[in-house]
Amino acid sequence: MKIKKFTGKSIVEALNKVKKEFGDNAVILNSEKIKTDNGSFYEITAAIDEEEVIFEPKSVIGEKKEKDKIDLKFKPEREFGEEKGTDLEFLKKEILEIKNILNQAFSEKITEVRYLELLEKGVPPFIAKELVLKKMSVWEFVKKRLEEKGVVPNSRCQLFLGEAGVGKTTAVFKLAAWYRYTRNSRVMVISLDNYKVGGNYQAERMAEFLEIDFEAMDIDTFREILPALKAYDYILIDTPGLGNKFWIDDLEVLSKEFTNLRFFWVVKAIEHYISALQCWKFLESLPVEGIFLTFTDRILTGYSLLWLLDSRFPPINFISTGERVPEDIERADTEHLKRLFLKGIKED
Numbered sequence: 001m002k003i004k005k006f007t008g009k010s011i012v013e014a015l016n017k018v019k020k021e022f023g024d025n026a027v028i029l030n031s032e033k034i035k036t037d038n039g040s041f042y043e044i045t046a047a048i049d050e051e052e053v054i055f056e057p058k059s060v061i062g063e064k065k066e067k068d069k070i071d072l073k074f075k076p077e078r079e080f081g082e083e084k085g086t087d088l089e090f091l092k093k094e095i096l097e098i099k100n101i102l103n104q105a106f107s108e109k110i111t112e113v114r115y116l117e118l119l120e121k122g123v124p125p126f127i128a129k130e131l132v133l134k135k136m137s138v139w140e141f142v143k144k145r146l147e148e149k150g151v152v153p154n155s156r157c158q159l160f161l162g163e164a165g166v167g168k169t170t171a172v173f174k175l176a177a178w179y180r181y182t183r184n185s186r187v188m189v190i191s192l193d194n195y196k197v198g199g200n201y202q203a204e205r206m207a208e209f210l211e212i213d214f215e216a217m218d219i220d221t222f223r224e225i226l227p228a229l230k231a232y233d234y235i236l237i238d239t240p241g242l243g244n245k246f247w248i249d250d251l252e253v254l255s256k257e258f259t260n261l262r263f264f265w266v267v268k269a270i271e272h273y274i275s276a277l278q279c280w281k282f283l284e285s286l287p288v289e290g291i292f293l294t295f296t297d298r299i300l301t302g303y304s305l306l307w308l309l310d311s312r313f314p315p316i317n318f319i320s321t322g323e324r325v326p327e328d329i330e331r332a333d334t335e336h337l338k339r340l341f342l343k344g345i346k347e348d
């Protein structure tokens with residue numbers, strides 16, 4: 001694999017350089033606008049398999065290869081005026097053909113530029129590709145995907161997972177208060193986070209303040225006690241950050257033992273999709289029912305969130321809109337989600 005950076009005053013100029021050197025099979029890894037004291041330029045990082053580098057430059061934007069140039073030439077099948085009377089039809093046919101060739105040439109250019117523009121805005125390649133190939137606007141994409149995702153049921157036993165510091169404990173208490181005060185339900189919060197330095201002091205204070213039952217325990221005690229918690233309408237389980245101390249294998253065993261246990265993935269909205277995807281690799285074997293999206297108050301535009309609408313992921317069911325407990329929480333209905341995903345994106 002050969003990786004190289006290409007620069008240009010415009011994206012098209014940089015992309016032309018990629019194509020000239022690497023050909024059509026180049027993979028675009030990144031593209032960004034670089035600002036310097038002497039002005040700005042575009043930089044594209046591209047990769048190619050070593051053996052594919054030997055090539056004849058082809059279909060560089062705005063420049064056709066020799067074969068294409070010949071194809072593009074106006075080649076009447078017969079001499080004009082040869083058969084009088086059909087000249088008009090003949091001309092019409094030829095003009096139509098030229099129009100098609102031109103359309104093809106231009107659509108290729110527009111398509112590639114749009115793809116790079118989407119990447120620049122923070123849209124991951126797998127979503128940008130779909131938008132370009134299906135010729136879909138971001139608005140259409142968001143509306144369609146939200147309809148397809150549907151809603152998450154309010155399961156009785158919910159276990160919250162995610163990386164360290166994404167807002168799991170805050171989310172669990174906000175949700176506990178939401179069930180307690182908007183649905184008048186009996187709620188218990190259980191913490192499986194026995195590893196925290198300083199213990200569960202903060203969680204205990206929060207539980208006291210919100211008047212919610214709370215217990216911290218290890219996973220074996222949890223196994224024993226869960227079947228006995230019949231008095232509660234909802235049991236919400238907080239966990240430590242995914243990592244060395246908390247193994248997915250334990251959770252898989254747990255999910256098989258308690259088939260009514262549902263998992264929720266706590267995702268920080270400002271997190272880069274690549275680290276979120278790494279986390280998802282660990283979680284996908286579990287019955288993950290929904291996503292609790294935190295830090296939505298820090299989002300500048302919806303572009304960087306579009307990866308969440310990929311069909312691999314479960315629907316979002318709650319949104320955290322700030323630090324305040326319990327008030328900064330919203331049920332993720334379609335209208336809320338539309339506003340979030342389309343934030344700062346003009347209808348096109």
Ligand SMILES: Nc1nc2c(ncn2[C@@H]2O[C@H](COP(=O)(O)OP(=O)(O)OP(=O)(O)O)[C@@H](O)[C@H]2O)c(=O)[nH]1
Nearest residue numbers: 164165166167168169170241294295320321322323
């Ligand atoms: N701005 C903002 N801050 C949040 C939000 N949710 C949580 N926080 C803050 O993020 C910090 C971490 O929150 P926690 O709930 O402790 O995160 P955690 O995932 O339980 O962390 P660990 O248990 O250490 O893995 C706290 O300071 C919260 O107040 C949110 O939606 N917006």
Ligand SMILES: [Mg+2]
Nearest residue numbers: 168169193239
């Ligand atoms: Mg926590």
